[in-house]
Amino acid sequence: MKKLLLILFVVLTGVQVYAQKFKSSESNIRFFSKAPIEDIEAVNTEATSIIDVDSKSFVFVAPIKGFSFKKKLMEEHFNENYLETDKYPKAIFKGKIENWDVGKGEAVVVAKGEMSIHGVEQQVSIEGTINYGDDNVTIKSVFLIALKDYKIKIPKALFYNIAEVVEVTISFQYQPYVQN
Amino acid sequence: MYKIKIALILFIFSFTSYAQDELLELLEGESQGTDYVSATFKSTRLVNGHSVEVRSKGVLEFIISHRFGTLNSGYEQFWGLDISSIRLALEYGLTDNLNIGIGRASFEKVIDTFLKYRLVRQSNSFPVTITGFGSLTRKTIDVPGLEGVDRNTYSGQVLIARKFNPNLSLQLMPIVIQRNLVPTRRDANLLFALGLGGRYKVTNRVAINAEYYPQLTEFSDGFENSFAIGVDIETGGHVFQLHLTNAVQMNEQGFIGGTTDNFFDGDIHYGFNISRVFDLRPKTR
Numbered sequence: 086m087k088k089l090l091l092i093l094f095v096v097l098t099g100v101q102v103y104a105q106k107f108k109s110s111e112s113n114i115r116f117f118s119k120a121p122i123e124d125i126e127a128v129n130t131e132a133t134s135i136i137d138v139d140s141k142s143f144v145f146v147a148p149i150k151g152f153s154f155k156k157k158l159m160e161e162h163f164n165e166n167y168l169e170t171d172k173y174p175k176a177i178f179k180g181k182i183e184n185w186d187v188g189k190g191e192a193v194v195v196a197k198g199e200m201s202i203h204g205v206e207q208q209v210s211i212e213g214t215i216n217y218g219d220d221n222v223t224i225k226s227v228f229l230i231a232l233k234d235y236k237i238k239i240p241k242a243l244f245y246n247i248a249e250v251v252e253v254t255i256s257f258q259y260q261p262y263v264q265n
Numbered sequence: 266m267y268k269i270k271i272a273l274i275l276f277i278f279s280f281t282s283y284a285q286d287e288l289l290e291l292l293e294g295e296s297q298g299t300d301y302v303s304a305t306f307k308s309t310r311l312v313n314g315h316s317v318e319v320r321s322k323g324v325l326e327f328i329i330s331h332r333f334g335t336l337n338s339g340y341e342q343f344w345g346l347d348i349s350s351i352r353l354a355l356e357y358g359l360t361d362n363l364n365i366g367i368g369r370a371s372f373e374k375v376i377d378t379f380l381k382y383r384l385v386r387q388s389n390s391f392p393v394t395i396t397g398f399g400s401l402t403r404k405t406i407d408v409p410g411l412e413g414v415d416r417n418t419y420s421g422q423v424l425i426a427r428k429f430n431p432n433l434s435l436q437l438m439p440i441v442i443q444r445n446l447v448p449t450r451r452d453a454n455l456l457f458a459l460g461l462g463g464r465y466k467v468t469n470r471v472a473i474n475a476e477y478y479p480q481l482t483e484f485s486d487g488f489e490n491s492f493a494i495g496v497d498i499e500t501g502g503h504v505f506q507l508h509l510t511n512a513v514q515m516n517e518q519g520f521i522g523g524t525t526d527n528f529f530d531g532d533i534h535y536g537f538n539i540s541r542v543f544d545l546r547p548k549t550r
Contacts, residue, residue: 089269106288112292135288144288150300156544157321157361162501165304166469171431179285198285240470262291 105138106190107222107259114147114255116230125159125247127152134257136222138187143196144179145257168238169178173204182215191216196226202235213255215253222259266293278410305394305428306436308504309356309364309381310538311462311476312493313512313520314438317396317426319383320358320394323546328354328368331384332513335526345535352515370515377516387428398422402516415446418518422460435463440478442518449485457481458490464497472497474506478521491524495536506538 112132118125131151136143154160164170170254180198201247213226231250232239239247298547306316309326320326330352334345342348354368354377362383369376373523379400387394404416420443426436438460462476495508511528512520526532 093308106291109292133292135282135291137288140284142288144285144292146289146292150303155546156324158324158502158542158544160497161304166499169469177289179289181285 106262107136107138108262109134109257110144111258112145114152114253116152116251116253118136118251119180120248124182125154127163129155132255132257134224134259135262136182136259138217138222141182141185141187142180143182143184143198144177145255147176149174149176152233167239168203173202175201178211180209183210185215187215187217188217190263191197202230203237205235207234214250220261221243224257228255229255287337289408297374300389302394302511305387305426305434306464306474307472307497307499308506308538308540310540311436311464311474312495312506312508312510312538313425313491313515314460314462314476314478314517315381315396315398315422316436316462317383317394317424319364319381319396320356320364320542322383323360323363323544324358325358325543325545327543328352328356328540330354330515330536330538332510332515332534335532335534336509337533343349343381350515353392368516370519372514372519374406375402375404375514375516375519387426393425393427396424396426400517402518411446417445418522419443420517422517432466433463434478435461437461438517440517440521442522444518444522448488448523451483451485452488452522453484455482456484456522470499472499474508480521487525488522489524490526491520492528502542504505504538506540506545508536508538510534510536 111131113130116127116133129147129151132145132147134145141226150161150164151167152160154163171217178198178200180196183195184199185192185194192215193212194215195210195212200207200209209230211226213224216223230253233249306318309316309318309320332350334342334348336344338345339391350372352368352370354366356364356366358364365380366379377400379398381396381398383394384394385391385395400420402418404411420440421439422440424436424438426434429433440458440460442456444454444456458478458480460476460478462474464472466472473496478491480490489511491510491512493508493512495506495511498505511526511532511534512524512536514520514523
């Protein structure tokens with residue numbers, strides 16, 4: 086009995102020690118909407134992300150207010166009218182990296198999981214590349230988001246023509262996670 | 266032994282299934298930086314007076330404002346629509362906090378110029394947004410005997426607003442106005458007024474606004490404090506403001522010191538402001 090508890094203890098503490106977590110040190114999320122009147126682009130460098138290499142879990146959180154537009158009024162409308170940032174302040178992805186044979190070097194992978202934007206959750210799979218270096222990890226991905234999937238309404242009589250599908254480019258750089 | 270096995274299995278199972286949520290918690294636990302409040306009001310105007318909002322750098326705003334005659338003027342004046350007082354204005358963001366503006370009103374042919382500066386923004390570490398406003402107006406109407414600096418007025422105002430929640434914003438806007446020429450001997454050259462106003466957002470694009478400017482200095486009979494209530498409708502680059510007010514003038518010296526109609530006697534003017542913004546900065550792409 087005592088032996089078992091000891092083993093359990095060792096196993097569990099071992100899990101803690103070898104749970105290789107990486108936390109983002111730099112992030113860049115850009116979205117781009119191509120439309121007849123004007124292209125709309127916004128960049129967010131305030132997102133944070135963690136990868137757990139053991140469980141292949143991958144999560145990120147992007148504060149919607151962090152999206153910076155060239156036109157400040159457009160940014161205000163983005164927050165006030167479209168994303169309703171006061172009600173839904175964050176975009177969140179949580180999922181697992183599939184078909185990843187954990188090993189050093191670059192690999193094309195698919196992250197499957199739940200994306201939450203504007204208070205709406207959707208099951209998504211996102212293709213991207215992961216580069217597992219000696220002491221760092223990089224993730225890059227380009228994917229499309231259909232605004233109607235997340236109940237983001239665009240009135241017809243609008244002066245900015247917004248595309249119904251926007252292109253999202255994400256790029257994260259990670260360092261080993263140190264628990265404080 | 267069996268129990269422990271089950272416990273172990275349950276423990277490991279729960280560990281993996283909650284792994285992602287646990288990772289999220291690690292991220293959520295981190296403190297964010299300064300979080301500024303945006304869109305306290307939809308427009309740089311509440312109704313007649315200014316709001317704390319400023320246009321950002323490189324943005325030019327064109328504002329067309331009309332105030333019609335009184336609703337109680339009957340069919341003869343088509344309930345006020347036959348008469349209109351107009352102000353056209355251009356306002357520009359020199360920086361993200363400093364705006365400059367020039368306007369021209371049909372009433373007494375007043376030209377007004379102003380500077381507006383946002384001193385501090387409401388954020389998670391400061392409770393209000395404070396904007397300072399200063400203007401110079403000049404009557405250019407041809408009146409015999411009205412000469413030189415007698416045509417001028419100057420005003421200084423502090424606008425303090427708080428967005429209490431996504432829908433409700435309230436503003437306090439004390440103002441001092443120096444009029445070089447006053448209507449009668451009883452009227453003070455230096456006029457103090459306390460402005461109170463606010464907005465309640467009904468939907469994402471529609472808000473109800475109101476403002477009241479009680480004067481603190483003595484003023485002669487026939488003058489009234491200005492009151493206004495209106496609706497803001499915002500559609501991308503345009504804001505349409507439709508309102509009811511007892512004031513016909515649209516610059517500070519005019520609507521605060523020169524309003525003669527009594528809102529609650531039915532001397533109500535229908536009016537509107539239409540604003541269109543243009544981003545003048547060169548496109549980088």
